[in-house]
Amino acid sequence: MQNLQNKILVGGENLLEKAEAQEQLLAAAAIELDQRKSREEQLKKAIEEKEAERIDIEEKYSSLQEEAAGKTKKLARVYTMLMSVKAELSDLQQEHQREMEGLLEGVRGIGRELQLQELIVNNYIPLQYQTMIERYVHWNDDIGEWQLKCVAYTGNNMRKAQVIPPIGNNRDQIQPDMSNIYLTYNTRTDSTFIQPKKVRSRSGVPRPTTAHRRTPH
Secondary structure, three states, X not given: OHHHHHHHEEOOEEHHHHHHHHHHHHHHHHHHHHHHHHHHHHXXXXXXXXXXXXXXXXXXXXXXXXXXXXXXXXXXXXXXHHXXXXXXXXXXXXXXXXXXXHHHHHHHHHHHHHHHHHHHHHHHOOHHHHHHHHHHEEEEOOOOEEEEOOXXXXXXXXXXXXXXXXXXXXXXXXXXXXXXXXXXXXXXXXXXXXXXXXXXXXXXXXXXXXXXXXOOO
């Protein structure tokens, strides 16, 4: 036993205690190594989680970019459609304005024509005949014109029907020239033919050819 102790004690150093101390150091080193491994595992897991988060963020960012690009294209199409609609609306407004101006011009023209017709009627047709015409006139929807009732039985038409060629040889008979004779309204009781004189009327419209016939002077 003494010899064994002497072997253990070498140079005043207890090898047994030294071995125990080394075992303790090894145990502590093993514990520290386990802790480091555990820490490494934690760090590795954290890194993997962060990497997954980064990938997810990149994917979301890519999706957002694609969404933004799609919305930008859609917005561009909508803007183009809006400009087209505005241009079409402007064209329609201009066309409507032109149509309104044309209608107004037509109304003004009709008003001028109506004033001219009233002037002609009031200056060339006596009031009593105007009343008579208004009494016997009616509107024909088929032809879009005013017509006198029983116009076929009026003076000129009846006069044409009553012209009967004389019996016998009428080649030598001279037909009178009545191209320069016109009929005029007469408010007096007597009626005579009138040879027209070349007088310019203010309205520039010839007198009507329906009324009593006057004999020439």
